[in-house]
Amino acid sequence: MLRYGVLSVSLIGSLVGLLVVGCGGNRSAENEAQSTGEEIRQVWDRSAAELEYRLLQAEMSLAKSDSVYLVLDLKANRLQLKLESAVVWSHGLEPASDGMEDVADFCSRFQSGEGRLVRPIVEKYLFEASNKTPDSLLAIVSGAVAVNPELLQRHVPGRFQVLFGEGLILDIRADVQGTPVDKFQNTVKDLRQALRRSLGDAIISLKLEPDEAVTLFRAVNPGMVALLNPPR
Amino acid sequence: MAMKKWIFIVSTCIVVLVGAAIMIIMFSFGPPEVELRSFGDSVLTSLPADDKAAxxxxxxxxxxxxAMRPGGSAQAGKKKRPSSPGMPPDMYxxxxxxxxxIYLRTEDSVLFKATCSTGTGGELVDTATGRHWVFDTPRGSFKISSKLKEPWWRKPDWAFIEEGEDIPKQEAERYDKEMMGDYALGFGDGFFIHGTIYERLLGINVTHGCVRVGSADLxxxxxxxxxxxxxxxx
Structure with missing residues (x-):
């Protein structure tokens, strides 16, 4: 009986011993994997570092000015307005129709083979808009505060474009019943862009909520700087 | 035969005209090319060639x-916490x-959003003295410099001129205890985020430069x- 007891105790002991050795083995395997990971992390990716360095320089220069700038963050798929490096407005950059292919085309055209990260906005074109404030309310308000009603008027854009030149276009639509601003110009613009798209012009189409569209439309103006954060 | 010749000439003309129109549309009516004068990629430098230095x-x-970012390391080192303990320290x-x-937000998310009213951008000229005011909300970055409960508004000269009233000689006649609501947060140069008795006008640019917010949101x-x-x- 005692012999069985001794045997079972020694069996349990050896099992525990084996378990300890096994776990230790796993731990050393983990350590090995960790150190390999660190080595990989320590591998110096010069091109990624160069891009980050240029981006940070650009951000710091833009942040030093007192103007709002536009950030096309294609890495995080976000469109942002920033002021002194603080995000003041942000919206997802999910294209409305043609998927991520448009974003990739836009990105490569923006950089134009030279790794360009900064471009000015050259034009803002309003296709159609509706009036946000009903005229009746506007008349009361403008009377009460003695202000020209035009100053209180806020167009809600139904569709507008932000153009960066060289065939780079952000096409923004809002769910708004708008009236065309200039039918002839609109047709010429659309026709031109449809034709030039075959030559490589890049358009990202976005759909925004009316309030978000108002903000972007009013905040973005020709001369504003746009910064591209390209995806890796 | 002559008919066929004319059809050929007319159709050739149409093709040429349509082609010319397409060319004009494709290569004109485009946006103007604008170069960055103050800042561009040309001023960005590369990393040093040596890996360690880079x-x-x-x-x-x-x-x-x-250190430049709101809530960055420069801000984190400061003793005073600018937001309440329930809010992230990098909130702005x-x-x-x-x-x-108006939003309370961090870089990644909007924590609170409310409707407000900002400046009209309108102008007022005092014909008697030639003094001139532009009622716009200033743009840029600021800091909250004061917090007031039950603030009183000291009406400036333009408030009387706008109403066609004489500017009072007694200082006490300038004070209005209703107009600014229950709270006011100053951000310099006499500008405040404050309450309003005209909550129906929130969402419209109707102020003289201050930022009006509804009482619960404020x-x-x-x-x-x-x-x-x-x-x-x-």
């Missing part, structure tokens, strides 16, 4: 950029004058924002 340079610029205020909205902002909180107006 890594050191990258670390340096990361640190410098982090944004006023969107385009949509008349209380939330007042309770969660401290002196020193960064404020960005665009």
């Amino acid at each position: 890594q050191a340079e990258l670390r340096k610029i990361r640190k410098a950029y982090d 205020i944004v006023i969107n004058t385009h949509a008349n909205e 209380q939330h902002i007042f309770d969660n924002v401290g002196i020193g909180t960064k404020l960005y107006i665009f």
